[in-house]
Amino acid sequence: MPGVDAADEFETIERLFRPLAHPEWGRGLIDDVAALPSRPGYDLILTKDAMVEGVHFLPDDPLDTVARKLLRVNLSDLAAKGAEPFGYLLACFWPEASGWLEREAFAAGLAEDQVKFGVHLLGGDTVVTPGPASFSLTALGWVPHGRAVARAGAQPGDLIVVTGMIGDGILGLKAARGELGLEDERVAALTAHYRTPEPRVDFALAVREHAAAALDVSDGLIADMGHMASASGVGILIDLEKLPLSRAATAWFETRVDPVAALTELATGGDDYEIVMAVPPAAVEGLKRAADASHLRLTVLGAATQGEGVTVRHGGEVVPVKTTGWRHG
Numbered sequence: 001m002p003g004v005d006a007a008d009e010f011e012t013i014e015r016l017f018r019p020l021a022h023p024e025w026g027r028g029l030i031d032d033v034a035a036l037p038s039r040p041g042y043d044l045i046l047t048k049d050a051m052v053e054g055v056h057f058l059p060d061d062p063l064d065t066v067a068r069k070l071l072r073v074n075l076s077d078l079a080a081k082g083a084e085p086f087g088y089l090l091a092c093f094w095p096e097a098s099g100w101l102e103r104e105a106f107a108a109g110l111a112e113d114q115v116k117f118g119v120h121l122l123g124g125d126t127v128v129t130p131g132p133a134s135f136s137l138t139a140l141g142w143v144p145h146g147r148a149v150a151r152a153g154a155q156p157g158d159l160i161v162v163t164g165m166i167g168d169g170i171l172g173l174k175a176a177r178g179e180l181g182l183e184d185e186r187v188a189a190l191t192a193h194y195r196t197p198e199p200r201v202d203f204a205l206a207v208r209e210h211a212a213a214a215l216d217v218s219d220g221l222i223a224d225m226g227h228m229a230s231a232s233g234v235g236i237l238i239d240l241e242k243l244p245l246s247r248a249a250t251a252w253f254e255t256r257v258d259p260v261a262a263l264t265e266l267a268t269g270g271d272d273y274e275i276v277m278a279v280p281p282a283a284v285e286g287l288k289r290a291a292d293a294s295h296l297r298l299t300v301l302g303a304a305t306q307g308e309g310v311t312v313r314h315g316g317e318v319v320p321v322k323t324t325g326w327r328h329g
């Protein structure tokens, strides 16, 4: 039986989601569809990711950060293609027991990140499920015609470059689970990264101008580089000791007895939402200038080669990596 706080589909749409709607194209969320005009000279870029409680977020993660992460992981895909986001479609599968507090927190998280990233809600669906809380979001963005950056396109000799830091996603998950023996401030920084990763939206233009191929790191750095290698028909060779680590990750790393195992864990853990690029040597300087201008760290991890797959080295020795990243069954 529904409790006093029992939520309702149409009140959810009207009270919580209508204020988030695109002023024209969302049609006030009172129609069957959204309608947007085509943009001459541009390609519409679309991506969809889902998040399920217990699989992508923890049962005690605040719902506002769940919503923000859902939006951010999708914006990360658009950024990796060089696209500028403008809108999204949203599907919510609320557990029967969930009430207004959860839904209000979720909408508040979206409201905050809509402003931060300059996007609007275009439409969606609201249902109740006997299963765990689940959400799915389709993000839309524009790229000048024919300029979307692909996973395919890396050539032997291109440098493999990554934005930001790697490993805070998996360490943040451990921190949120109370599994890290670090002091409070570092645990909080890592948990925040797991709950609200930073999509590189502001770097999309630089990706488009300088990268031959790109994708974002969701499953794990090594697994995702593997996706680029197979799409491009090249091999990728990286040196694990070059992995860019945050201060918190460095503090964790220093507690480990097996450095290779520790770096491998960070390079395969996923939830990083950084962008990996294959960059022709002549384009690296331009990419670095763009990164400096946005105070973003860039790291050259290795290079694309002839052949296939990802070869990981440490101290010049090849490191066998069995599980390269997250994979749903």
Ligand SMILES: Nc1ncnc2c1ncn2[C@@H]1O[C@H](COP(=O)(O)OP(=O)(O)OP(=O)(O)O)[C@@H](O)[C@H]1O
Pocket: 048, 049, 073, 077, 216, 218, 219
């Ligand atoms: N159910 C599906 N129907 C159609 N296409 C799908 C489906 N699932 C995945 N894809 C497509 O497969 C490709 C790879 O998807 P994948 O989810 O691995 O990429 P990603 O979204 O960048 O990574 P991640 O989900 O780990 O963030 C994409 O083109 C995606 O649109």
Ligand SMILES: Cc1ncc(C[n+]2csc(CCOP(=O)(O)O)c2C)c(N)n1
Pocket: 049, 050, 054, 055, 056, 057, 058, 173, 218, 219, 220, 269, 270, 271, 326
């Ligand atoms: C509670 C909890 N356990 C494990 C993970 C790790 N995780 C789950 S799915 C995924 C890949 C990206 O998702 P997808 O490929 O579905 O887009 C990763 C790295 C997590 N985030 N939360």
Ligand SMILES: [Mg+2]
Pocket: 048, 049, 050
């Ligand atoms: Mg996906």
Ligand SMILES: [Mg+2]
Pocket: 076, 077, 215, 216, 217, 218
């Ligand atoms: Mg992706």
Ligand SMILES: [Mg+2]
Pocket: 218, 219, 326
């Ligand atoms: Mg995945």
